[in-house]
Amino acid sequence: MKTAIIIGATSGIGREVAIRLIEQGWKVGLAGRREERMADIQGKYGALHVAYAVIDITKADSTVALDTLLDKTGAPELFLHCSGIGNQNPQIDEDVEMRVIQTNCNGMVRMVAHFMNYIKSHPEAYKKERKAHIAVITSVAGTNGLGISAAYSASKKMQSMYLTGLAQLSNMEKIPVIFSDIRPGFVATEILDPNQHYPFIMTADKAAGYILKGLKRHKRIITFDWKFRAIVALWHLIPRFIWERMTIVKTN
Secondary structure, eight states, X not given: OOXXXXXXXXXXXXXXXXXXXXXXXXXXXXXXXXXXXXXXXXXXXXXXXXXXEEOOTTSTTHHHHHHHHHHHHOSOSEEEEOOOOOOOOTTOXXXXXXXXXXIIIIIHHHHHHHHHHHHHTOTTTOBTTBOEXXXXXXXXXXXXXXXXXXXXXXXXXXXXXXXXXXXXXXXXXXXXXXXXXXXXXXXXXXXXXXXXXXXXXXXXXXXXXXXXXXXXXXXXXXXXXXXXXXXXXXHHHSOHHHHTTOOSSOOO
16 A cells, blocks of 8 residues: 655645545545544545644644654655645735745745655665655746745745755765655635636646646656646746836736
């Protein structure tokens, strides 16, 4: 039985991926703040296929709960980090900005770094023939700084760069791990404002399909679908002095 740990499995993309893996016969360790949602999934599919732990990634002691979950699942093939928040914040509310950074940057590093050290401390489980697969949900928003969501786009850029650094380190140190940077566009999850209109939005179920297909192929960068791949390619071509004078989203 293959195993996975999913951080941020109580809603949105994380939940959809978790359910798909469970239905494919995987054992999945669910992590999130809302225990009742994880208990419901375990109740439906059974403890043989579902374990869970209440984890708030912004807390320094969250790694203790992660260790407990790893004890329940054993050494997982896949470690998928989906937990994150985002806000449009043209008012530059400092508390909002700091919550985004605390969750998306500090929390992600806390979880991923801890699992990297778990890999290094379990040479009997991970080797050249059985590498761990670490995947993080970043965003196409990390392509360029977005004025409407400066902290969010910066946090997503940081996540991508962190994975790049770890990928280089793993090659330097011969750590048996591969990485996937998952960069969705707009997905209909609780992170989006239901009163706003978002272009090219897709369902979490459809996004999960793209993600699992990319993970199965061990793709380093997973961007979906073709419309957002085209947008990202265009964004890369825009010089900074032009980008900083563009109005991406009006704030009034």
